[in-house]
Amino acid sequence: MANAKWTVDPAHSSIDFSIKHMMVTTVRGQFTAFTADVNADPENLADADINFTIDTASVDTRNADRDNHLRSGDFFDAEKYPTMTFKSTKIEAKGGNEYAITGDLTIRDVTHPATFDVTYEGTYKDPWGNQKAGFTGETKISRKDWNLSWNVALEAGGVLVSDQVKISFDIQATQA
Numbered sequence: 001m002a003n004a005k006w007t008v009d010p011a012h013s014s015i016d017f018s019i020k021h022m023m024v025t026t027v028r029g030q031f032t033a034f035t036a037d038v039n040a041d042p043e044n045l046a047d048a049d050i051n052f053t054i055d056t057a058s059v060d061t062r063n064a065d066r067d068n069h070l071r072s073g074d075f076f077d078a079e080k081y082p083t084m085t086f087k088s089t090k091i092e093a094k095g096g097n098e099y100a101i102t103g104d105l106t107i108r109d110v111t112h113p114a115t116f117d118v119t120y121e122g123t124y125k126d127p128w129g130n131q132k133a134g135f136t137g138e139t140k141i142s143r144k145d146w147n148l149s150w151n152v153a154l155e156a157g158g159v160l161v162s163d164q165v166k167i168s169f170d171i172q173a174t175q176a
């Protein structure tokens with residue numbers, strides 16, 4: 001298969017994150033609004049060009065107060081920085097359907113490299129004749145690298161919100 005343009009199907013895709021809260025529990029959330037511009041051969045991502053844009057105000061942790069705090073200047077500052085982006089810069093085949101996709105991750109106008117471990121899950125034709133491809137992936141980042149450093153010290157030691165954030169995705173794309 002040759003490189004082709006693919007669009008993300010948001011009804012069958014997700015971008016999720018998880019982070020430790022109070023050192024003992026994990027809080028999970030997602031971004032419900034995002035777009036992608038992908039030019040790739042899904043069976044060989046080596047020459048792919050991948051760009052994601054995420055609406056920071058679309059953060060959803062199933063708790064309105066927490067979501068509003070995440071949208072505030074303490075975290076994403078969604079009013080001032082309405083999007084975060086990822087643009088691939090290097091793709092390494094790890095064998096089989098596994099890849100390491102490195103790119104520039106920009107949050108709050110701060111850009112650092114991030115590498116996602118990505119699995120190509122396969123390609124199929126849906127009942128309406130559309131070519132579909134599936135991908136899953138994840139990475140871990142230090143939120144402090146992107147100036148997301150708000151925190152509260154706990155009386156018993158430790159902090160309210162961990163530094164390490166796990167980002168994962170499950171993407172279904174349609175060939176344009």
